[in-house]
Amino acid sequence: MDLNKILVPVDGSKKSFEALDRAVTLAGFTHGHITAINVIPHVADGGPRTKAFDKQLVDDAKIVLKKAEKRVGNKNVKFTTKILRGSPGHVTLHTAKTGKFDHIVMSTTGSGTASKDMIGSVSNHVLQKSKIPVYLIK
Numbered sequence: 001m002d003l004n005k006i007l008v009p010v011d012g013s014k015k016s017f018e019a020l021d022r023a024v025t026l027a028g029f030t031h032g033h034i035t036a037i038n039v040i041p042h043v044a045d046g047g048p049r050t051k052a053f054d055k056q057l058v059d060d061a062k063i064v065l066k067k068a069e070k071r072v073g074n075k076n077v078k079f080t081t082k083i084l085r086g087s088p089g090h091v092t093l094h095t096a097k098t099g100k101f102d103h104i105v106m107s108t109t110g111s112g113t114a115s116k117d118m119i120g121s122v123s124n125h126v127l128q129k130s131k132i133p134v135y136l137i138k
Helices: 014-028 048-072 088-098 121-129
Strands: 005-009 033-040 078-085 103-107 134-137
Touching (some): 103 121
């Protein structure tokens, strides 16, 4: 089983960071490469309020990915981060395909409204549509 390229969507939730921890463990076996992504929505061009809102989204994503980077630390894996735009489920699948990832590791729920006993809509979408193995961390 190849664990050379693992994609991990992180949204800042505790569960998404737990999924990242699990991905680090898996990638450690093969000195693999983890890419953590944070997906933010497209914001239509507009006035000062719209620009301020978009800047806040980007700043928040940078904070989340900086926390992810700190959490990974200096483990025996390569680690990169990306801020991407669009629908989280669709962007995760597109990134996995175009980046030729081996696996996706993500939490069953994130910062959305799903309770701990449910699978979130993004996780469900990725699980149903992915062509590569998906590890869901509860």
